[in-house]
Amino acid sequence: MSLINVTNLTFAYDGSYDNIFENVNFQIDTHWKLGFTGRNGRGKTTFLNLLLGKYEYSGNISANVSFEYFPFNVVNEERNTLDLISDIFPDYTHWKLMRELSLLEVSEDVLYRPFDSLSFGEQTKVLLAALFLKENSFLLIDEPTNHLDMTARKLVSDYLNTKSGFILVSHDRAFLDNCVDHILSINKTNIEIQKGNFSCWWENKKRQDSFEFAENEKLRKDINRLSDSAKRTSNWSNEVEKTKKGTTNSGSKLDKGYVGHKAAKMMKRSKSIENRQQSAIDEKSKLLKNIEDSDSLKISQLTYHKNQLAELENVSIFYDEKIICKVGFTIEQGDRIALVGKNGSGKSSIIKLICGENIAYTGTFRKGSQLKISYVSQDTSHLQGDLTDFAANNKIDESLFKSILRKLGFSRVQFEKDMSTYSGGQKKKVLIASSLCEQAHLYIWDEPLNYIDVISRIQIEELLLKYQPTILFVEHDRTFSENIATKFVNI
Known part of the structure; x- marks a missing residue:
């Protein structure tokens, strides 16, 4: 060893x-x-x-x-x-x-x-x-x-x-x-x-996160109580200090030495409570140190006027001298369809056909008129420049776009960097965040999770299960596909 x-x-x-x-x-x-x-x-x-x-x-x-x-x-x-x-x-x-x-x-x-x-x-x-x-x-x-x-x-x-x-x-x-x-x-x-x-590590992490959340809740309540107490004590000592130059209710003169001593004593007590408050705050800062910012994401899907969005019937695609024979399936509202097949089987070609690219094919392909599609490509090589320009060029809300990226683990310092310097996972998150900002009838994602970390994958899973958008996707992450897909289409 x-x-x-x-x-x-x-x-x-x-x-x-x-x-x-x-x-x-x-x-x-x-x-x-x-x-x-x-x-x-x-x-x-x-x-x-x-x-x-x-x-x-x-x-x-x-x-x-x-x-x-x-x-x-x-x-x-x-x-x-x-x-x-x-x-x-x-x-x-x-x-x-x-x-x-x-x-x-x-x-x-x-x-x-x-x-x-x-x-x-x-x-x-x-x-x-x-x-x-x-x-x-x-x-x-x-x-x-x-x-x-x-x-x-x-x-x-x-x-x-x-x-x-x-x-x-x-x-x-x-x-x-x-x-x-x-x-x-x-x-x-x-x-x-x-x-x-x-899986063992993930279960342990969830238990630790739950414990830290519970401890944080206790501390939060304690801090609020200490803060209120310190405020009351500080007000009390200030009121006592003011009476140094005043009189009693009966009109007799006050013993300023006694009052000053009392005020000093109360101020000391107030300071002690403030120190306790700060200690509690310091203790809180040590907690939640490893809880990830995994807030839930949101999606706003458009409703199409027909239940069926697209249909392929006995479609054969001619691409790079290859023929993909007799593919047939329909896409209906609420479907979450996983395209499954070996690399080179033509999954991306089918996606490009549905997205409107000029792909040679035979058979019958129907797509709803005025169908709005949000597409996430495998390719991230084109990403360069800053996020503000990217949002403007793609006509998406910059605040929402950056908010989603924050939830997906971006630090604010990343917002100032050129996208060409991002890691592979960060580039894919840019494309996914952009897609989530788009209102669409159909979301088409081609291998969206390449390079993306596990916590973000789980967030995206939770999003798709909560809002149930209509989505056609290619993804080789077995766990993701099994959790998300309502239909599997084998190529």
Whole structure:
């Protein structure tokens, strides 16, 4: 057994006044299968880069192992896949590579094809196989699921379950539950490690949050009582102090020394109560430290004048020389439809057809006239500039837009940054927040949860279950799809 010891770790990016980590201490066993979770922008990838020695920091990280990071930086993707693996790990043993590929159900022929000709899922599996050829290394696996369909995610999760000695960054709850035995979580004010899978950690967190909310309620009442008492006492002492220059009700002169002493005594008591009040406030500030801002979201859906919004009947789509044959389903008000199928099966093509893009097809496709659609694309590469201009260009309410982003975990400092500097999860949140600001009859979301943290996923789930908008979506997060969908359409 080897340990990774993190002691008094403090780090901030150059030019930033805010520390990403401050005096962080914890210990990792290198045999663990460690799931790594936390809100977008909290520093998960940053911490992995600190382990890799990419940034200077204060404190200490000590380890008797080397670190390997996934995904590898692949250059010259037009080269054969086997040559790229040789670059990554020159001393690999071929039979071991074939063993790993077999476990991942990847055929040998992909090794002799250009890497850029492989599907995203095949590329992910090949690079994971190469990663696990690195013996005596602690593996840093950063969001491997983003290009995997639901079937491939289950396969890769089963594969990782047979391994040990890694940190896995993922926001897919079912994926984590199947292949980790500890959770490392970056909270609002600290980092903690718990034994168990994600569901165990989540249940513990909900219990802790409930406890802190209850304690906070007690403190709030106590603070109000102390505040009222301090105010009354302060008013009393002030009134007593005023009588120094006055007279008694009978008209006789007051003993100013006695009155002054009494006033001083009351002022001292008032000050004591104020100190008690401040202590209670300080105690309150220590509570709720890790309760996330996960206020409920809202949606305002338009009602269409007909129950049926769209229909596809024996539709075949011609796209990139592929044919998607005989797809048929209807979209009615209140439906929450999950399009399910392997990568490349044509799910995005169907979405584009419904959204009005010029897609070649045969069969019958009907869509309601004046149907308003709110669309969230997979692609976030176009996002740049500031949020104010984005809201204006998309004709959405800026205050509502930013309020939703705040609820999804954005700090106010993010509002001042260029969107091109956002993390992948933050960019997806911009698109989702924009969609939620739009009044529409039908919401179409194409893989909306890529890179988005677990807490935000749960918020979005709760939103869709509460307001029940009509939505057609593609999402490979099994838990999300099973919780949300009223219908599944298999492509």
